[in-house]
Amino acid sequence: MKIDSVELRQLRMPLASAFETSGWREEEKTCIIVTLKGDSKSGFGECAVSQGPWYSYETLTSAWHVLEDYIVPLVLGKVFRKPSEIVGALAGIRGHNIAKASVEMALWDLLAKGESVPLSKMLGGTSHSIVSGVSIGIQKTREQLVDMAEKFLEQGYRRIKIKIKPGRDVDLVIAIREELPDTPLMVDGNGAYDPKESGSLARLDPFELLMIEQPFAWDDMVEHARLQRMIRTPVCLDESVASLSDLESALALDSCRVLNIKPARVGGLTVSKMIHDVCLGRRMPVWCGGLLETGVGRAHNVALASLPGFVMPNDISASNRYFKEDIVEPEFRLKPDGTIDVPSRPGIGVEVLEERLEECSERVKVFKT
Numbered sequence: 131m132k133i134d135s136v137e138l139r140q141l142r143m144p145l146a147s148a149f150e151t152s153g154w155r156e157e158e159k160t161c162i163i164v165t166l167k168g169d170s171k172s173g174f175g176e177c178a179v180s181q182g183p184w185y186s187y188e189t190l191t192s193a194w195h196v197l198e199d200y201i202v203p204l205v206l207g208k209v210f211r212k213p214s215e216i217v218g219a220l221a222g223i224r225g226h227n228i229a230k231a232s233v234e235m236a237l238w239d240l241l242a243k244g245e246s247v248p249l250s251k252m253l254g255g256t257s258h259s260i261v262s263g264v265s266i267g268i269q270k271t272r273e274q275l276v277d278m279a280e281k282f283l284e285q286g287y288r289r290i291k292i293k294i295k296p297g298r299d300v301d302l303v304i305a306i307r308e309e310l311p312d313t314p315l316m317v318d319g320n321g322a323y324d325p326k327e328s329g330s331l332a333r334l335d336p337f338e339l340l341m342i343e344q345p346f347a348w349d350d351m352v353e354h355a356r357l358q359r360m361i362r363t364p365v366c367l368d369e370s371v372a373s374l375s376d377l378e379s380a381l382a383l384d385s386c387r388v389l390n391i392k393p394a395r396v397g398g399l400t401v402s403k404m405i406h407d408v409c410l411g412r413r414m415p416v417w418c419g420g421l422l423e424t425g426v427g428r429a430h431n432v433a434l435a436s437l438p439g440f441v442m443p444n445d446i447s448a449s450n451r452y453f454k455e456d457i458v459e460p461e462f463r464l465k466p467d468g469t470i471d472v473p474s475r476p477g478i479g480v481e482v483l484e485e486r487l488e489e490c491s492e493r494v495k496v497f498k499t
């Protein structure tokens with residue numbers, strides 16, 4: 131299909147509540163929605179980048195710059211028959227995976243709509259619903275954390291993840307275990323721990339956590355492997371695995387026993403699927419993480435999580451976990467059994483609401499052939 135136009139649209143939306151990790155706090159959601167048009171159809175992707183270089187080195191400003199000046203010229207007016215072709219087209223751009231992923235995912239949506247198939251089916255998904263967990267940012271008090279976890283469990287969420295940082299870890303896990311002892315629970319350090327603090331991470335070992343996610347820095351595979359040798363709780367990597375070769379390094383070193391796959395982090399769905407396939411072959415459980423996506427990125431994540439290797443609860447919550455009003459219809463809703471339906475309509479399977487896009491836009495640019 132020939133790409134006739136590319137639209138970049140920067141959005142700013144209030145979050146239902148602020149989200150705080152070990153390293154940063156987000157009061158509002160920013161992103162760039164990418165629309166590719168071809169054959170009278172529109173494909174949507176989300177550049178789920180933060181305002182600043184916290185989760186990744188990419189920022190809202192850097193992503194717009196890389197999209198406008200380097201990615202759009204490689205895509206506009208070009209013909210793509212398979213989504214994987216765009217990965218090759220963008221291979222000359224080093225890094226900037228979150229920017230690349232937005233266009234790659236928009237192409238998946240466009241081609242799936244061109245073939246009138248749901249995105250999940252095009253990816254090889256086998257599930258009609260995905261299991262939903264919830265991620266809770268750092269709260270001011272233990273009581274607030276426990277109240278919030280209780281509220282989400284009542285709504286049906288099947289797993290609680292709590293953000294931790296040095297000095298705010300064992301006490302939080304004890305608080306949850308005392309009040310909600312049987313909760314499927316995991317923790318995420320977002321790279322805040324120094325390897326010298328491995329001792330406090332080892333103290334989490336008796337609490338039957340599903341996993342400890344990314345305690346050490348994004349570029350430190352060796353320390354994660356050392357920790358995994360010290361504890362029986364599985365170590366999960368997130369920030370450290372941005373490519374298939376990163377996964378190979380992690381496997382060779384035994385740096386993790388579980389993997390969080392985020393399409394935005396690895397440059398899109400093509401590489402996500404390759405990573406999934408390797409993990410499935412190695413019997414390493416995977417789950418899909420999130421970056422506070424709007425309904426557009428959420429739809430891509432849901433489609434990916436319908437693949438058979440996604441056997442653990444995903445950080446894919448309902449739209450209302452993050453937004454009073456999403457930009458898609460229907461919004462993603464949590465069912466009482468803690469699952470979210472995989473859309474069955476063509477492409478991402480939800481309608482992007484033009485009016486909502488306009489309301490939230492702070493910058494728009496359209497590129498035409």
Ligand code: MG
Nearest residue numbers: 318343344368
């Ligand atoms: Mg994480």
